[in-house]
Amino acid sequence: MRKIKLTVAYDGTDFHGFQRQPGKRTVQGTLEAAISRLNGTETHVTGAGRTDAGVHAWAQVCHFETGNPMPVEKWVTVLNQTLPRDLVIRMAEEVAPSFHARKDACWKTYRYVIDRSPVPDVFTRRYATHLPVSLDVRRMQRAAEQLVGTHDFTSFSSAKSSVEDRVRTIYRCEIREQGDKLRIEVTGNGFLYNMVRIIVGTLVEVGTGKRAPESISRSLAAKDRSAAGKTMPPEGLTMVEVGYEPWEGMD
Amino acid sequence: MRKIKLTVAYDGTDFHGFQRQPGKRTVQGTLEAAISRLNGTETHVTGAGRTDAGVHAWAQVCHFETGNPMPVEKWVTVLNQTLPRDLVIRMAEEVAPSFHARKDACWKTYRYVIDRSPVPDVFTRRYATHLPVSLDVRRMQRAAEQLVGTHDFTSFSSAKSSVEDRVRTIYRCEIREQGDKLRIEVTGNGFLYNMVRIIVGTLVEVGTGKRAPESISRSLAAKDRSAAGKTMPPEGLTMVEVGYEPWEGMD
Known part of the structure; x- marks a missing residue:
């Protein structure tokens, strides 16, 4: 398994906040659906912080694990093609397996x-x-x-x-x-x-x-x-x- | 009758352009509906230029005629209360009866x-x-x-x-x-x-x-x-x- 760190921007206006909620359009839910589809297996995404409904991000940081060998730059292009226009992956990097988007944030x-x-x-x-x-x-x-x-x-x-x-x-x-x-x-x-x-x-x-x-x-x-x-x-x-x-x- | 000049800003994303079209959400149609409601009589609004669908304005200029004696500053406040958030009146001025938003534009x-x-x-x-x-x-x-x-x-x-x-x-x-x-x-x-x-x-x-x-x-x-x-x-x-x-x- 590899660990991927994502830098994500979103216009929070039409999201019910970051955190996944059943039946609601959230940033975490939208990211997880897109990444899971690419991975072919359910993938959990962890964010550095939970932004509330209506709050935006220029550089939220997330991580997820994957067995997908796709080069990191590809994750940006391919995910942005499937994500809605108000949620954009700005950067993807492969990080050490120990990296944690929330716990490691200084x-x-x-x-x-x-x-x-x-x-x-x-x-x-x-x-x-x-x-x-x-x-x-x-x-x-x-x-x-x-x-x-x-x-x-x-x-x-x-x-x-x-x-x-x-x-x-x-x-x-x-x-x-x-x-x-x-x-x-x-x-x-x-x-x-x-x-x-x-x-x-x-x-x-x-x-x-x-x-x-x-x-x-x-x-x-x-x-x-x-x-x-x-x-x-x-x-x-x-x-x-x-x-x-x-x-x-x-x- | 008085002539009022409006300076109008809009986010064109969700409008089918400036020009009134039956059954479509347009800038002119939305302005005319709001002003007509205030005037209590059908009011025609003339713009300096017709912007296409999806095109924005920071300062489109419009004019209309009214018998309503309401002070010009009031037009700004009262209209903005009824207009949708993507269409804003930035300024209202009383102008000479001869003023024409399109023909007089230099x-x-x-x-x-x-x-x-x-x-x-x-x-x-x-x-x-x-x-x-x-x-x-x-x-x-x-x-x-x-x-x-x-x-x-x-x-x-x-x-x-x-x-x-x-x-x-x-x-x-x-x-x-x-x-x-x-x-x-x-x-x-x-x-x-x-x-x-x-x-x-x-x-x-x-x-x-x-x-x-x-x-x-x-x-x-x-x-x-x-x-x-x-x-x-x-x-x-x-x-x-x-x-x-x-x-x-x-x-």
């Missing part, structure tokens, strides 16, 4: 895009959240700095989450303005359920003046979901990168 | 985007044409320069076109590289049926080496559709601007 970067234009930009409406409000970006940046570091992120995860250890390390949280768009990028060693969407929702409340930038430390200390801001909708969120070497900052 | 700019990446970019797949071939952009630029000026564009229009006067003036034809994307922008005083898509198809043939850059002048002189290149598919094409003052170059 860090992930997510990007959240807010469209602040008065009327929604029709060309980015699927990938940006329309929020035509005035945001003080400097205040948001001051708040974002307080998230960097190792913290218990209980306040910034869905109350539904059953994970016990909620300590995560955020390596960077950067906000960039590009015309009417605001791009918030967060890199961390792991993310709890809804964590990025709650972080962005809290930063937006700082930007509108509803919260003080300094309140973030108190929100973290509270270890209570109600101490942070609202959960932002999924369409603005994209998983942009997964790293398999320890984080050493941006290139 | 120039139009179209943009064609080619995605040259090995696998299609999933986030621009609706707005760019995937063409993973090697293109010599310098050659294409030399060819593009020959299109600028006043010429008979018979060779660069669909053989189906029934227009008699095929002389048009191209003010600029510029090619820019942005990562894997190639953006070709053409500004002219008017465009024949399929003209931009044929121009781009011809420039692509120059870029791949199939045609010489100098062949453009001969193609123009031939006044025969078969003397130019293939018609490119619609998804890469966007109407980006319509000008109502004589062209004076870029800002």
Whole structure:
């Protein structure tokens, strides 16, 4: 058996999230059906992270095992011919049998895009959240700095989450303005359920003046979901990168 | 009666073009239905240009007449609430009763985007044409320069076109590289049926080496559709601007 690592991009709009669910169109289900058909045997695909319904990926990483001797470049071409247009294999590599897409991931970067234009930009409406409000970006940046570091992120995860250890390390949280768009990028060693969407929702409340930038430390200390801001909708969120070497900052 | 000028953006993917057609989802039909509902009387909408099925607009200009005294800003908000998400009113202005969206247009700019990446970019797949071939952009630029000026564009229009006067003036034809994307922008005083898509198809043939850059002048002189290149598919094409003052170059 060989192990293949895939780098996958998808437009999450018309998927019920990454994780396989009976009778629903999911990224994992669609990939597994295509790969199983090629392999001639049922093949399980493991992803680096489960993205929610409506969340996109520019470089989700997956792995699967196969006895198929087809050269790796061929996997890209052949799979893309059978996959729907909103799910694309960007790269395939043969990796060591021990490689695990989720367990070996050292860090992930997510990007959240807010469209602040008065009327929604029709060309980015699927990938940006329309929020035509005035945001003080400097205040948001001051708040974002307080998230960097190792913290218990209980306040910034869905109350539904059953994970016990909620300590995560955020390596960077950067906000960039590009015309009417605001791009918030967060890199961390792991993310709890809804964590990025709650972080962005809290930063937006700082930007509108509803919260003080300094309140973030108190929100973290509270270890209570109600101490942070609202959960932002999924369409603005994209998983942009997964790293398999320890984080050493941006290139 | 007042005359209202609208600036409209749409994702053409799921429209059967601009022009109203019975039983089909078109931009004009969708706009007219929404405006007629608001006006309480059947209202005709005139556009600056008819975009084909699958072609997009960032700033198509339309006009209509109304007895409705609603302030112009309100038209934007109220119409956007009822319009589907792939059709957005960006601006509404009250104009002189003599204004005509098509007849008064002095120039139009179209943009064609080619995605040259090995696998299609999933986030621009609706707005760019995937063409993973090697293109010599310098050659294409030399060819593009020959299109600028006043010429008979018979060779660069669909053989189906029934227009008699095929002389048009191209003010600029510029090619820019942005990562894997190639953006070709053409500004002219008017465009024949399929003209931009044929121009781009011809420039692509120059870029791949199939045609010489100098062949453009001969193609123009031939006044025969078969003397130019293939018609490119619609998804890469966007109407980006319509000008109502004589062209004076870029800002």
